[in-house]
Amino acid sequence: MSNKELLTASYNFTLPDELIASYPASPRDHAKLLVYDRQSDTITHSYFYNLEKFLPKDCALIFNDTKVIKARLFGKKPSGGKIELLINRALNAHDINVYIRGKVKVGTELYFEEKLTAKVSKLNDDGSREVNFYQHDKLLRFEDLLPIIDKIGHIPLPPYIQRADEDEDANEYQSVFAKEEGAVAAPTASLHFTPEQHTRICKNHKHAYVTLHVGSGTFKPVETDIITEHPMHSEYYDISPEAKIILDSDIPVLSVGTTSTRTIEFYARNKGQIKGEANLFLHPNNKPLRVNHLLTNFHLPKSTLLMLVASFVGLEKTQALYAEAIKEKYRFYSYGDAMLIL
Structure with missing residues (x-):
């Protein structure tokens, strides 16, 4: 492996603004699909509705149902004064890690609709805060908070989608098989599936679900010069009994998205741990052990997600695939197009 693959600067690229997708393809499965076959070293340009044509017959698909x-x-x-608060993750039943725009001190109370208040209990070095939520002076558990924020909150579109969320985003920024509440970012490779296509694929392929509650750390660029020095964020994961059976077998696995991939690979390195905190960083120096094929979107420069792609195909091929996607005007990031690595 070359030293270049460990340099954060190697994962930088210039993306024309017009290729950052502000809205999803409509219908969902009309997104473009770049298929890269590692064995034949060939690229095929297609559309997501053709995904089944490319799926290896004997592979099992693992989805993230967050x-x-x-x-x-x-x-x-x-x-x-106005305040904006972004929930990042629940640390336990009552303590919630959040980001707050503007200065706040420990002890500050913030007021929201539906008589909801948040009291700041801790300021963290990484810029995040810890808060406790109350309604009518009653301390809320995270699961009791969810129906309230479903009423008054907004879908947390990523920072590069430079617009306010709209009503449609409540559906569009959610996979059709989303079930377990807790993510603040969507597992974006999943967004392309229509209900019909998902049902069809699940009928014809072994499949199972894992849960990884994606946190806002997923958007954090690597700021160290050497990628291996980056402190990887951790996220809560849970592996279903059906997924465990597949992962413990020798069936080839196609992972739907980087979040499913990190969950599967964390489990592959920590057998027996079917739930907990996953903080695995995949890159060319730490390659996949269990995932055979990857379905993913096109990611931010200098992001751990881009480095995860390079863990499958290497830095040079990642650069070549991204150059090809830019040349062919693929749409990038959360609402963008998809890539299948076989």
Whole structure:
């Protein structure tokens, strides 16, 4: 492996603004699909509705069934000034890790609709905060908070989608098989499946679900010069009994998305741990052990997600695939097009 593959600068690229997708393809499965076959070293340009034509017959698909919550809240400080709060993740039943726009001190209370308040209990070095939520002065558990924010919160569109969320985003920024509430970012490779296509594929292929509650750390660029020095964020995961059976077998696995991939690969390295915190960083120096094929979107420069792609095909091929996608005007990031690595 070359030293270049360990340099963060190697994962930078220039993307024309017009290739950042602000809205999804409609219908979902009309997104473009770049298929790269490693054995024949060939690229095929297609559409997501043709996915089944490319799926290896004997592979099992693993999906992430996490559900995006309305994690962005707009409220007021005691002074009356406006505040924006982004829920990142539940640390336990009552302590919630959040990001708050603007200065707040420990002890500050923030006020939202539906008589919801958040009290700041801790300021963290990484810029995040810890808060406890109350309604009518009653301390709320995370699961009791969810129906309230579903009413008053907003879908937390990623920072590069430079617009406010719209009503349609509540459906579009969610996979058709989303079930377990807790993510603040969607597992984006999943967004392309229509209900019909998902049902059809599941009928013809072994499949199972894992849960990884995607946190906002997924968008954090690598800021160290050497990628292996990057402190990887951790996220809650849970592997279903059906997924465990597949992963413990020798059936080839096609992972739907980088989040499923990190979950599967964390489990492959920590057998027996079917739930907990996953903080695995896949890159060319830490290649996949269990996943054979990857379905994914096109990711941000210098992101751990781009480095994960390079763990499958190497840095040079990743650069070549991304150059090809830019040349062919593929749409990038969360609402963008897809790539299948065989």
